[in-house]
Structure formats: structure tokens, C-alpha cells
Amino acid sequence: MKKKVNNTICRCEEISEQEIRDAIRKFNLRTVDAVKRLTRAGMGLCQGRTCTPLLTKIIAEETDKKVDELLPLSKRPPVRPVKVEFLAREGEQKLD
Amino acid sequence: MIKRADVVVVGGGVIGCSVAYYLAKKGVRVIVVEKKEGLSLGASGANQGGCPLQLFKSPVLELARESLKLYKNLAEEIECDIEYENVGSLVCSVDEKQYPDMKKHFQDKRREGINVRLIEGHQLRKLEPTLGEDIIVGVEEWDSYMVNPFKVNYGFAYAARKLGTEFLFSSQVKKIERDKERIASVITDREKIKTNFLVNAAGAWASEIGKMLGLTIPVRARRGQIMVTEPVPLNKRWRYILDADYLTTAFDLAAVEDSKEARIKLGVAGSYIQEKSGNWTIGSSRDFAGYNNRVTMQTLKYMAKRAIKFVPKLKDISCIRTFAGLRPFCYGDGLPILSKIKSPQNFVIATGHAGEGMTLAPITGKLIAELITESGTSLSIDAFSFSRFKNIN
The missing domain is CATH 3.50.50.60 (FAD/NAD(P)-binding domain)
Structure with missing residues (x-):
């Protein structure tokens, strides 16, 4: 049996390297998006800004691929967190 | 090959x-x-990931009932924690004119054997202080579930x-x-x-x-836009709150197309769900935009505005992610x-x-x-x- 690895990969959602490797193996995951969706890694406040490179590297290792062969994480707006109230007012006031 | x-x-x-x-x-x-x-x-x-029972009418209701039964043991059966959770649901209205419709909805559901309860606005706010002052009435039931899609x-x-x-x-x-x-x-x-x-x-x-x-x-692609907020402490009673407009915009295409209101035309009727993690998902809209699955600022604006009416505290919570999906809508x-x-x-x-x-x-x-x-x-x-x-x- 392989040694358990407990490094925290996603700090926002507190997801460990082991959880990520387990999910990749169990669900046969091949993309950063899929890993994000199954583990929540990259779903937190920073939206994967910190953990995406680490995630990519783990997936590459698990799937015997090169990092640049993997699809990049899809970007979803907003770029940084914005208050719901701000979205409600969009267009009624200047953005600056 | x-x-x-x-x-x-x-x-x-x-x-x-x-x-x-x-x-x-x-x-x-x-x-x-x-x-x-x-x-x-x-x-x-x-x-x-909401599986609401009170939104369905026959003949889909019969399917939904059986499906929820299958969900009960599914996690064990497929060896995967699907985060199946009984959260109930609350459909509520912020429009005085909808009061008779809500009463009718309540009576219809009762007749269909769904264990619904009609609750007046002031009582709702006592049970769940996070609900907005504009809410006049709501219908709750406890046979709805939530899953991790x-x-x-x-x-x-x-x-x-x-x-x-x-x-x-x-x-x-x-x-x-x-x-x-x-x-x-x-x-x-x-x-x-x-x-x-x-x-x-x-x-x-x-x-x-x-x-x-x-x-x-x-079948045509009907776009639905959703926003996700940062996690906040869990609501006491209801974590699955729906706008009464949902009953028409989701199911009655003519009502959407004939409406003069811009929000309804975009199919915006709220479904506000707080996940176990504390994140709220704010849905949803319904429009036909071919295979375009991008969010639009205009629709998000209507969604955010409407959400604040129902759950005012959402205004001070940050949206961290938005996305849209294409649902197979049978225009027949x-x-x-x-x-x-x-x-x-x-x-x-x-x-x-x-x-x-x-x-x-x-x-x-x-x-x-x-x-x-x-x-x-x-x-x-x-x-x-x-x-x-x-x-x-």
C-alpha cells in the first residue's frame, strides 16, 4: 500500500493531496476541471489561483501525461469576489 | 477500429x-x-442539485416521486457519497397579487398528497429571520432533497x-x-x-x-445562469428557497414569452440553495441563445436584484463564481x-x-x-x- 500524503493542496477548501489522488483514481479523472468538480479543490475564494499549478502536476503524474498536454482550468467570472449587491446594481452606476 | x-x-x-x-x-x-x-x-x-417535490405536476410528479425513492439508497448502491440531504423546500412570493395563486398551489399540492404547509410572511420571518420583509406568504414541504450533481x-x-x-x-x-x-x-x-x-x-x-x-x-438548448457565493453560516430552517415565479417561468413557455417584464422574459425566477459547505447558489434564468453557454451581466443583475428581495443578507455576501448551462427543453x-x-x-x-x-x-x-x-x-x-x-x- 502506498504511503498516505497529507499535504494541503487547496488551502481555501482544505483539500489534501491524498483526497485528490484518490478521486483521480476512483473516478478516472483526466482534467483539472473534473478534479475541481469532484474534490472542490479550486472552488474556494481564490478560485484555484493558488492550487491550479499543483493540481495540474498531480493529474499529470497520475495520468502519465505532460503538464502542457492537459486542458487548462476553465475561467469563470468574476475575476475576484464581488458583492452580490454590486452585481444587482451593475449598469446603474459606473464600475469605477 | x-x-x-x-x-x-x-x-x-x-x-x-x-x-x-x-x-x-x-x-x-x-x-x-x-x-x-x-x-x-x-x-x-x-x-x-436541487430535487424539489412541490414544483412537479403530474405526469412528471410520479417520476419525481419514484426517482427520490431510488436516490435514498443510491450512495450505498454506487459506492459514492452523493451528499443526498433532506433540505425540504419553501416556495414564497413577494407579490400581493400572487396570494391567490399561492393558495391554489398549496391546495393543488395537498390534493396530490404532498405534505405542504401554507405560512404567512410574518410567521416565515419568525422561523427564518434571514427572509426578506417583502415576502407575503410561503409554502413549505419536507420531501425535497439536495444532491451533489x-x-x-x-x-x-x-x-x-x-x-x-x-x-x-x-x-x-x-x-x-x-x-x-x-x-x-x-x-x-x-x-x-x-x-x-x-x-x-x-x-x-x-x-x-x-x-x-x-x-x-x-428539444432546444435553454440557457440557465447560476452564481455561487462564498460560504457563510447555515440558515436555521430553510436552505432551499424558491421564488413563486419559478412555477411559471420554468414550466410555462408562453407565460415567459408573452410577458412584458424584462426579468420574466429572461426567465429569471430565483432558486436559492445553501449547500452544506455554506455556499449559496443563486439560480436561475431561462433563455434561448443557441449553444451559447456564457453568463450575461444583464441577466446576473436581475438575478442578484431578485435574490436580495428574498434573502436580503445575500447583498453583503460575495459572489465567487458564475456559470451557465444548456438544458434540454422540449418546446413541444x-x-x-x-x-x-x-x-x-x-x-x-x-x-x-x-x-x-x-x-x-x-x-x-x-x-x-x-x-x-x-x-x-x-x-x-x-x-x-x-x-x-x-x-x-
Whole structure:
């Protein structure tokens, strides 16, 4: 049996390297998006800004691929967190 | 390369994977063909995971009831924690004019045997202080559930794979070969698969598969936009709150198209769900924009405005992510299509679930597996037959 690895990969959602490797193996995951969706890694406040490179590297290792062969994480707006109230007012006031 | 299957399922969404699982359980050799690089990349991956009972009317209500029963033991069955959780639901109104409609909704649901309760606005706020002052009345029930949609989709695939199902990714159906009244094989851009049955679970893209056989499948992509907030402490009582407008915008296409109100025209009627993690998902909108699955600022604005009316504290919470999905909406009558057809005889359609695919996935998989392997189905699916569209085919 392989040694358990407990490094925290996603700090926002507190997801460990082991959880990520387990999910990749169990669900046969091949993309950063899929890993994000199954583990929540990259779903937190920073939206994967910190953990995406680490995630990519783990997936590459698990799937015997090169990092640049993997699809990049899809970007979803907003770029940084914005208050719901701000979205409600969009267009009624200047953005600056 | 030539492959062989008993059944080819087109589509790696929750419907396709559920169909594959229930077939594989019966010993059927299934190949799932998915044009994208992974599962859950259409409507199944862009929804809130709510399975609400009080929103359904017969004949879909019967399906929903059975589906929720199947969900009960699903996690154990497929060996995947799908985060199935009883959260109940609260449909509420901020419009005095809707009061009689709410009362009628309450009476209708009661007649259908759903354990609903009508609660006046001031009482609602006592039970759940986070609800807005504008809410005049609500209808609650406790037979609604919530699931993690990704886990359901991938869980079905995991269990199906263990039973021998093969998944082909980045593999798009290009042609369907016929031998008289039957489909003989499916040709993708990568392989040829000889098969005894073909299941069209392509969701919003189902009509494209139909076209290859000269059929008009009256399903169109209906875009739904959703925003996700940062996690905050959990609501005391209700974590699944719906705008009464949902009852019309989701199910009554004419009401949306005939409306003079810009918000209704975009199909914006809130469904506010707080996940166990504390994040709120704010949904949803409904418009037809071809295969465009981007969010728009205008729609998000209406959604955010409306959300604040129902749950005012949302205004100070940050939105961290937005996305949109394309739901397979049957413009014929808004109902799913779960059906074999006359010709080709071995073509099965399982789509048109619109915003209810997650709720209806287990029962759909079970019934379609029965339709293929048995002489009849355990629940009548006559109301979902493709023959109801004979005027267009």
C-alpha cells in the first residue's frame, strides 16, 4: 500500500493531496476541471489561483501525461469576489 | 477500429450515465460516447442539485416521486457519497397579487398528497429571520432533497464502469448507419461501433442526433445562469428557497414569452440553495441563445436584484463564481421524452428533462433500461412517448 500524503493542496477548501489522488483514481479523472468538480479543490475564494499549478502536476503524474498536454482550468467570472449587491446594481452606476 | 456493444449511449451527462448504470446492472454491454473530454459538461454540470417535490405536476410528479425513492439508497448502491440531504423546500412570493395563486398551489399540492404547509410572511420571518420583509406568504414541504450533481454523474459512471461499461471521450457521433428499419452502427470521428440499440441522451444536443436519422426531436438548448457565493453560516430552517415565479417561468413557455417584464422574459425566477459547505447558489434564468453557454451581466443583475428581495443578507455576501448551462427543453410541451420510436425500432430517446434532469436521472435510467431489456416498464411512460409529436415527424 502506498504511503498516505497529507499535504494541503487547496488551502481555501482544505483539500489534501491524498483526497485528490484518490478521486483521480476512483473516478478516472483526466482534467483539472473534473478534479475541481469532484474534490472542490479550486472552488474556494481564490478560485484555484493558488492550487491550479499543483493540481495540474498531480493529474499529470497520475495520468502519465505532460503538464502542457492537459486542458487548462476553465475561467469563470468574476475575476475576484464581488458583492452580490454590486452585481444587482451593475449598469446603474459606473464600475469605477 | 470497430467496436461492438449491446447498447450505445450518446451523452456523458447524468441521464446517459444513469442509463448506462441501470443497463450494466442487468448485464448489458454498454458503450457511452461523449463528445467532450469528460463527463458532466452540459446541464448536469451547471445546476444547483436541487430535487424539489412541490414544483412537479403530474405526469412528471410520479417520476419525481419514484426517482427520490431510488436516490435514498443510491450512495450505498454506487459506492459514492452523493451528499443526498433532506433540505425540504419553501416556495414564497413577494407579490400581493400572487396570494391567490399561492393558495391554489398549496391546495393543488395537498390534493396530490404532498405534505405542504401554507405560512404567512410574518410567521416565515419568525422561523427564518434571514427572509426578506417583502415576502407575503410561503409554502413549505419536507420531501425535497439536495444532491451533489457532480458526484451523482461521476458516481453513476464509476458504478457503470465497474460493471463493464466503456466510456469514449472526445468522441463525437458523425453518422448513424441503418439496416432497413434498424440502426446497425454508430460512427464517431474516432471509431465505428456496431450496436443493437442506440440511446440518445445527448441533452441539449439531442436534436442533432435526431437529424442524423431524419427525425425532428423538439428539444432546444435553454440557457440557465447560476452564481455561487462564498460560504457563510447555515440558515436555521430553510436552505432551499424558491421564488413563486419559478412555477411559471420554468414550466410555462408562453407565460415567459408573452410577458412584458424584462426579468420574466429572461426567465429569471430565483432558486436559492445553501449547500452544506455554506455556499449559496443563486439560480436561475431561462433563455434561448443557441449553444451559447456564457453568463450575461444583464441577466446576473436581475438575478442578484431578485435574490436580495428574498434573502436580503445575500447583498453583503460575495459572489465567487458564475456559470451557465444548456438544458434540454422540449418546446413541444415542456415534458421529457422517454421513448422508443417506430423507425428505427432500436432507437431510444431519453432527454427533454429541462431543469429537472438531476431529480429525474435515477428513474430515467431505470425505466430506459427496462424499456430496452423487458417487455414493459414498471411505471407508465406513455405520457413521454415520442409519438405525441407525430405532426412534426
